[in-house]
Amino acid sequence: MINLLDFDRDGLTRWCVEQGEKPFRATQLFRWIHQRGVADFQAMSDLAKSLRQKLVGQAHVVGLPVVSEHVSRDGTVKWLFDVGGGNAVETVFIPEDDRGTLCVSSQAGCAVGCRFCSTGHQGFSRNLSTGEILAQLWHAEHHLRQRLNLPEGERAITNVVMMGMGEPLQNYGALVPALRAMLDDHGYGLSRRRVTVSTSGVVPMIERLMVDCPVALAVSLHAPHDTLRDELVPINRKYPLAELLQACKAYLDAAPRDFITFEYCMLDGVNDQPEHAQALLDLVRGRVACKFNLIPFNPFPASGLKRSPRERVQAFAQVLQDGGIVTTIRKTRGDDIDAACGQLAGEVQDRTRVQERIGQRRSIALQPVSGLS
Ligand code: SF4
Numbered sequence: 001m002i003n004l005l006d007f008d009r010d011g012l013t014r015w016c017v018e019q020g021e022k023p024f025r026a027t028q029l030f031r032w033i034h035q036r037g038v039a040d041f042q043a044m045s046d047l048a049k050s051l052r053q054k055l056v057g058q059a060h061v062v063g064l065p066v067v068s069e070h071v072s073r074d075g076t077v078k079w080l081f082d083v084g085g086g087n088a089v090e091t092v093f094i095p096e097d098d099r100g101t102l103c104v105s106s107q108a109g110c111a112v113g114c115r116f117c118s119t120g121h122q123g124f125s126r127n128l129s130t131g132e133i134l135a136q137l138w139h140a141e142h143h144l145r146q147r148l149n150l151p152e153g154e155r156a157i158t159n160v161v162m163m164g165m166g167e168p169l170q171n172y173g174a175l176v177p178a179l180r181a182m183l184d185d186h187g188y189g190l191s192r193r194r195v196t197v198s199t200s201g202v203v204p205m206i207e208r209l210m211v212d213c214p215v216a217l218a219v220s221l222h223a224p225h226d227t228l229r230d231e232l233v234p235i236n237r238k239y240p241l242a243e244l245l246q247a248c249k250a251y252l253d254a255a256p257r258d259f260i261t262f263e264y265c266m267l268d269g270v271n272d273q274p275e276h277a278q279a280l281l282d283l284v285r286g287r288v289a290c291k292f293n294l295i296p297f298n299p300f301p302a303s304g305l306k307r308s309p310r311e312r313v314q315a316f317a318q319v320l321q322d323g324g325i326v327t328t329i330r331k332t333r334g335d336d337i338d339a340a341c342g343q344l345a346g347e348v349q350d351r352t353r354v355q356e357r358i359g360q361r362r363s364i365a366l367q368p369v370s371g372l373s
Helices: 009-018 024-035 049-058 118-122 130-147 172-183 203-212 226-232 241-251 274-284 310-322 354-362
Strands: 066-071 077-084 087-096 099-103 107-109 124-127 159-162 195-199 216-220 260-266 290-296 327-329
Touching: 009 024, 009 172, 024 130, 077 130, 087 107, 087 130, 099 130, 130 172, 159 172, 172 195, 172 203, 195 203, 203 241, 216 241, 241 274, 260 310, 274 310, 290 310, 310 327
Parallel strands: 099 159, 159 195, 195 216, 216 260, 260 290, 290 327
Antiparallel strands: 066 077, 077 087, 087 099, 107 124
């Protein structure tokens, strides 16, 4: 049986044509599934009865089983979805006055292994399919519409950030059709500015995304120079900062926003000194239009790292702002349900011994801050 959540509209059109159906049937189906949240073919009243019967034998629309749902005091909702094989991924809804943002996972675990990231410490199991990525949005949107009692046509989710578990650009083939369904006016109808892919810096895939589906781009920077970034974000050894910044600059030609967002997790005594802020300014100023988003670290025992004190984060932000870079400090949301950034751990069967590699690296103490050049 084919799961129709696995298709963007072009894919669904090809599949419908293969079944001997007219292409416009795919648009009808797509609207029922994604705009209205309907999984039962018999309820799709404008489809011919013969088609509905044919579909029942060949396809289905199946979301992911929900393992748990937690609602924070601040309205943040975290779902844990079962993706089989002992793996589970997390998805978080963050409501704000003017928007509802869904943070979506792209992999069961993550192979990048960033030092400060709880997902990275879980190791990596496998890529999610397009259907598994879209199922998170499909469930959240239609569940929240009911729960919030929204009028017909009003959306619960206005923004999607691919910032949950996994490195989305290491699952490119599944990611792009999922993004296209999010942007599709017959699907979720989100603008490119409201869909953000967050990457640790997979340079060749940034270049491809620019051509295939240029949505907003966020880059996990976390360090102003290669020596420290090699330790914190190991993919830097393959794609160092000079290459990454060049790719970001090029991306701006196609990006829906005229800046790249740089994420920077503030780690006590590691990357949070005024010298680091100054080095960041030297790195980006005049090279790439950007904003900084400083993220208070959410400590977890295996990391061996601590959160920077609030005053230091503010002083760091001030240096960047004085240097002419728009800088925000991320509000911590969903703390009480472990839904804050970097706290998404899910349940992962580590198939590629990422945990082992991280364990080895942990024995190499991070250098104190004086090592900046
Ligand atoms: S921060 Fe992102 S890329 Fe790094 S380990 Fe975590 S999920 Fe993977």
